[in-house]
Amino acid sequence: MKVTIATLGELLVEFLAKKENQGFSAPGEFWGPYPSGAPAIFADQVAKLGFNSLLFSCVGSDAFGEMNIARLARDGVNVRGISVLPKATTGSAFVSYRTQAQRDFIFNMPNSACGLLSADHLDETLLGQCQHFHIMGSSLFSFRLIDAVRKAIGVVKANGGTVSFDPNIRKEMLNIPEMSQAFEYILDYTDFFLPSDGELDYFGLSQTRDESKIVASLFTRGIKHVVVKRGPRGASYYSEDEQYHVPGYPVDVVDPTGAGDCFGATFVSLFLAGYSVPDALVRANASGSLAISSRGPMEGTSTLAEIEAFMARQERS
Ligand code: ATP
Ligand code: MG
Secondary structure, three states, X not given: OOOEEEEEOOOEEEEEEOOOOOOOOOOOOXXXXXXXXXXXXXXXXXXXXXXXXXXXXXXXXXXXXXXXHHHHHHOOOEHHHEEEEOOOOOEEEEEEEOOOOOEEEEXXXXXXXXXXXXXXXXXXXXXXXXXXXXXXXXXXXXXXXXXXXXXXXXXHHHOOOEEXXXXXXXXXXXXOHHHHHHHHHHHOOOOEEOOEHHHHHHHOOOOXXXXXXXXXXXXXXXXXXXXXXXXXXXXXXXXXXXXXXXXXXXXXXXXXXXXXXXXXXXXXXXXXXXXXXXXXXXXXXXXXXXXXXXXXXXXXXXXXXXXXXXXXXXXXX
């Protein structure tokens, strides 16, 4: 039986500033609307790999919402968990890059349709079919969403399933107090923890900057797999008795948003499907590289055939 992987949270449209350093304080040109939202990108990547993918979210009854649902359905995501709220507007985000690694956002999320997602929107029959639940830290921006996450963890864990957590910290959201409390709760139920190297410091209990020590402290609280994402420098996998490291592929950066989401979706899906850790890690690394090669946050999701063709091309050159 194929695993079913569920996630929940923001489903947005994104507008991308055309120029580096364009910012948001003067009129300028933007590309978009693009389908976006970290959990949505994750769900799209899971579906493209051929696994059962379920996204719980809310959109408004508007063209942005229709575009998002149509796009996810086209790629094979089960969209029955997406509610269309007649009185709300689909969420949006504006992004402007300062450099390839630094970007600023303006989010319209808490007041949008996806900000209204609550535990009541999670159909228990649908959730009951899931063997795995993935959490994006960026989705924990309201008490309603945190409540929904608690419910999903409860149902999936009670059925013997597993949980993955990508903190996906956005500096624009760090002042939300519910968020940091929820991080602590979620870590206690996490099987797969997928931070980026910069985020690991946040979880280092401010005691050490030594990666192996931070990782060791995570194992003591029950986490079984830690995968650290390092942007152009690749990624590392740690369990209590194994570690693997892969260097980044040398690729041109077009739009890095979404790389971590594609990486996480590919690693978790392939691991749960029985791939060895090194095989899942190298494919996740390739999936992240492919994500940054397309403009638009969800435009760089790829099939397993595309990932393996990319790996073969890289090996030849
Ligand atoms: P985001 O939250 O923006 O989606 P992230 O910070 O969670 O990203 P990154 O480390 O930026 O995650 O990217 C995830 C993976 O994608 C990396 O581990 C790597 O495999 C690949 N990747 C990202 N950026 C690059 C790059 N510039 N060159 C090559 N590979 C990259
Ligand atoms: Mg991320």
